Amino acid sequence: MPRESTAEASADSAPSMNDVARVARVSLGTVSNVLNKPEIVAERTRLRVQAAIDELGFVRNSAARSLAAGSSRTIGLVLTDVGNSLFVDIARGAESAATENGHSLLLANSDVNLQKQEGYLDIFDEARVAGIILAPLDASLDGVDRVRRHGRHIVLVNYAGGRTDCCSVLVDEEHGGYLAARHLIDLGRRRLVFAGGPDNLHAVNDRRKGAMRATSETRGAVSLEVIFGRSLNSPEGRRISGDLASRGRSRMPDGIIAPSDQLAAGIIHELTGTYGLRVPQDIAVIGYDNNQFASEGAIPMSTIGQPGHEMGRVATNLLLEEVNQPGEHVHRNLMLEPTLFARTSTLGR
Amino acid sequence: MPRESTAEASADSAPSMNDVARVARVSLGTVSNVLNKPEIVAERTRLRVQAAIDELGFVRNSAARSLAAGSSRTIGLVLTDVGNSLFVDIARGAESAATENGHSLLLANSDVNLQKQEGYLDIFDEARVAGIILAPLDASLDGVDRVRRHGRHIVLVNYAGGRTDCCSVLVDEEHGGYLAARHLIDLGRRRLVFAGGPDNLHAVNDRRKGAMRATSETRGAVSLEVIFGRSLNSPEGRRISGDLASRGRSRMPDGIIAPSDQLAAGIIHELTGTYGLRVPQDIAVIGYDNNQFASEGAIPMSTIGQPGHEMGRVATNLLLEEVNQPGEHVHRNLMLEPTLFARTSTLGR
DNA sequence: CTGAAAGCGCTTACAG
DNA sequence: CTGAAAGCGCTTACAG
Known part of the structure; x- marks a missing residue:
C-alpha cells in the first residue's frame, strides 16, 4: 500500500505559503513576493506559483501577515447606530474609498453605548488595524487617546467634541x-x-x-x-x-x-x-x-x-493620508454642509 | 548623561507581553496565563502582572494571538444590506449572543453585491475568524464551500438556497x-x-x-x-x-x-x-x-x-456550538415564524 | 504554580 | 530575480 505524501495531504487545515512554495518548487520568500510585489518576480516563476496557489486553494493568513508586517490592510469603523441611515451612508462612503485604496472596511456597532464603543475601539486596536474611523457618542472621547497612544491612527466623523488634535469630518x-x-x-x-x-x-x-x-x-x-x-x-x-x-x-x-x-x-x-x-x-x-x-x-x-456618503469617503481619505505619511501629516478638521x-x-x- | 533603559522606553510602539513580563519580573508564559487562565495564577503574581499591564497600557496583539492559538475570538457577519432593518436586527441579536459568549462581532456589508459578499467572506476567512454568519444574496453560495474547505465554520441566516449541509436559520x-x-x-x-x-x-x-x-x-x-x-x-x-x-x-x-x-x-x-x-x-x-x-x-x-433579533441570536449560538464541538456537531436547519x-x-x- | 523553549505563518532585509 | 534566515508577539505543552 503506497503512502506517498502529497502536498495536498494537509487537507483538513488551510494550506500555508510553505505548501505553495514546495509545490511550486520555489522558496517561501518568492511566494510572498508573488503575493505582494508580483512585478518583481519573473513571469515564469510567477505563473508557476500562481498555479500552485490555485491548485491548493491557498488563502493567506492575515493574522500572520499583520504580525510580520506590523499592520493590516483593514480599516475599522465604529458606528453609533447602524439603525440610523446617516451612519449607514457613512459606512457606504467609507467602504468605497477604502476599497479604491486596496483596503477593506469592517464595521462595529456601538449601539449608542459608550462601553461598547470603547470595547470595539480596543478590539480594532488589538487587531492592529491600519486605522480607525469613529463616529463617536456625544460623550467621553477617552478611547481616542488610548488607541492613539498605541500608535493607532484615528479620525472622527460626525462629532469631535471640539477636538482639533486629530482629523475630523463634521457637518455644520x-x-x-x-x-x-x-x-x-x-x-x-x-x-x-x-x-x-x-x-x-x-x-x-x-x-x-x-x-x-x-x-x-x-x-x-x-x-x-x-x-x-x-x-x-x-x-x-x-x-x-x-x-x-x-x-x-x-x-x-x-x-x-x-x-x-x-x-x-x-x-x-x-x-x-x-x-x-x-x-x-x-x-x-x-x-x-x-x-x-x-x-x-x-x-x-x-x-x-x-452628506453621509461624502463624510465616509472624506474621513477614509484623511485616515489613509495620515497612515501613509505619518511624518508630514497635519491634522485637518473638515466641515461639510447640509442640504435642504x-x-x-x-x-x- | 545616564541612559538607563527603562521598560517604558519603547513608548512609540505598543508595549508587548515581553515588556509586561520584564516589569512584573515574571516569565512571558505567566503573563499569558494571567490573561487567559487567571484562575491558574497565584494571587500575588497575578496582581503584580496586572499592575504592570496597567502601568504600561498594554493591549494584547490579537494578530499574534490568533496566529499562535490558531483561531480568533471574533465572529464575522456578512450582511446583504445594512440599510435594511431586518439585517440590522440580525446584527444586534448576533452581537448580544456573541458578547455573552466572550466573542466579538464584526460586520461587513455586501450591499446586495455578490462580488463584495465573496470578498468579505475571504477577508474573514483570511483572518481565521472563529466563525462566519452569512446572510447571503439570493444567488450563488460558492463562497460557502470555499471557506468551509479551509476549515471555517459558517452558518446561513435568512436564506440558504435549499442547503441542509450547514446550519441555517430561516423564516417561514x-x-x-x-x-x-x-x-x-x-x-x-x-x-x-x-x-x-x-x-x-x-x-x-x-x-x-x-x-x-x-x-x-x-x-x-x-x-x-x-x-x-x-x-x-x-x-x-x-x-x-x-x-x-x-x-x-x-x-x-x-x-x-x-x-x-x-x-x-x-x-x-x-x-x-x-x-x-x-x-x-x-x-x-x-x-x-x-x-x-x-x-x-x-x-x-x-x-x-x-424575528431578526432572534435570528441573529440563534445563528450565533448554532455557530458557537459547531465551533466548540466540531466532532459531535450535527447541522441543524431552523425555521422561525413571522408575526402579523x-x-x-x-x-x- | 512558574519558566524556558518551540512554533504559529507570514514579511523583510540581505546575500548571492 | 531567488533563497536562507531572522523575527513579528503571542500560546502551549513540558519540565521543574
Whole structure:
C-alpha cells in the first residue's frame, strides 16, 4: 500500500505559503513576493506559483501577515447606530474609498453605548488595524487617546467634541438648523416652534442655535419658541403635538422645526390623525436627517439632509493620508454642509 | 548623561507581553496565563502582572494571538444590506449572543453585491475568524464551500438556497404570506391583489404561495390577482397604484398584499394622495418586514414582522456550538415564524 | 504554580 | 530575480 505524501495531504487545515512554495518548487520568500510585489518576480516563476496557489486553494493568513508586517490592510469603523441611515451612508462612503485604496472596511456597532464603543475601539486596536474611523457618542472621547497612544491612527466623523488634535469630518449643524428655519420663514411662516430634543446633544443645540439665528435676522417679524424634550423619537413627537393642540388654534404655531425625522413623523402623524389639522396648510413641519422614510410617507417630509456618503469617503481619505505619511501629516478638521430637501410637509402639493 | 533603559522606553510602539513580563519580573508564559487562565495564577503574581499591564497600557496583539492559538475570538457577519432593518436586527441579536459568549462581532456589508459578499467572506476567512454568519444574496453560495474547505465554520441566516449541509436559520416566508392574506380575508376583503415583486426572489415567491394558499382555503369566495414587477421599492408601488387606479372602481381590489413595506408605502402614498382613495376604507394594504417607518407614517402600516433579533441570536449560538464541538456537531436547519402586526392601513382607526 | 523553549505563518532585509 | 534566515508577539505543552 503506497503512502506517498502529497502536498495536498494537509487537507483538513488551510494550506500555508510553505505548501505553495514546495509545490511550486520555489522558496517561501518568492511566494510572498508573488503575493505582494508580483512585478518583481519573473513571469515564469510567477505563473508557476500562481498555479500552485490555485491548485491548493491557498488563502493567506492575515493574522500572520499583520504580525510580520506590523499592520493590516483593514480599516475599522465604529458606528453609533447602524439603525440610523446617516451612519449607514457613512459606512457606504467609507467602504468605497477604502476599497479604491486596496483596503477593506469592517464595521462595529456601538449601539449608542459608550462601553461598547470603547470595547470595539480596543478590539480594532488589538487587531492592529491600519486605522480607525469613529463616529463617536456625544460623550467621553477617552478611547481616542488610548488607541492613539498605541500608535493607532484615528479620525472622527460626525462629532469631535471640539477636538482639533486629530482629523475630523463634521457637518455644520448650526447651518442645518438655519436652513430649516429660513425655509419656513421664506414660506411665510411667522410663529415657529423648535420642537423637542434633549439639551445635552451638541447636534440638537447647534441646530437650535441656527434656527434662532434665522429667526433673529427677521428683526422680530418671526417668533421662535423652543420646547425642550427628552428624546428624538416618534412618541415624543406625538406628545409634543398633544401639548400644542391643547392650546387652542390662536396660540398654535404655523411652523415646526424638528431636529429629527422621527420626531417630525410623530408630530405630523398626531397633528393630522388625532387633531384633524392639515400639514402644511395649518402647520408646516420640517424634520432633520433625510431618513429613507422621510420621502415615502403619505405626506412626504421636508427635511435637512447630511452628506453621509461624502463624510465616509472624506474621513477614509484623511485616515489613509495620515497612515501613509505619518511624518508630514497635519491634522485637518473638515466641515461639510447640509442640504435642504423641500417636500410636501412644508410646500404643500 | 545616564541612559538607563527603562521598560517604558519603547513608548512609540505598543508595549508587548515581553515588556509586561520584564516589569512584573515574571516569565512571558505567566503573563499569558494571567490573561487567559487567571484562575491558574497565584494571587500575588497575578496582581503584580496586572499592575504592570496597567502601568504600561498594554493591549494584547490579537494578530499574534490568533496566529499562535490558531483561531480568533471574533465572529464575522456578512450582511446583504445594512440599510435594511431586518439585517440590522440580525446584527444586534448576533452581537448580544456573541458578547455573552466572550466573542466579538464584526460586520461587513455586501450591499446586495455578490462580488463584495465573496470578498468579505475571504477577508474573514483570511483572518481565521472563529466563525462566519452569512446572510447571503439570493444567488450563488460558492463562497460557502470555499471557506468551509479551509476549515471555517459558517452558518446561513435568512436564506440558504435549499442547503441542509450547514446550519441555517430561516423564516417561514410562505407562512408570512399566508398570515398577510388571511388577515385581509378575516377583515372581509374579497378581491385581493398580491402586488409587485420580481419572480426571481425566493422570499417573494414563498410569500406569494402563502397568500395563494390562504385564498384557496376560501373555496372561491376570495380572488387573488398577482401583479409581477421589477423591484420592491416605493416608486414601483406608485407605478402599481397608477395601474390599479386607471381600472375604474368596479375592477379595483379591496385588499393589497405587498411583499415589502417600501412597496406598500409607495402604494398607499399614491392611492391616497394622487387618486383620493381611502386606506383602508376603499382598499386595505398590508406590507412586509415591519420596518421602522411602517409604524410612523400618517397611516401606520399593517405588516408582517420577522424575528431578526432572534435570528441573529440563534445563528450565533448554532455557530458557537459547531465551533466548540466540531466532532459531535450535527447541522441543524431552523425555521422561525413571522408575526402579523395589524395597524391602521388594514384595521382603520 | 512558574519558566524556558518551540512554533504559529507570514514579511523583510540581505546575500548571492 | 531567488533563497536562507531572522523575527513579528503571542500560546502551549513540558519540565521543574
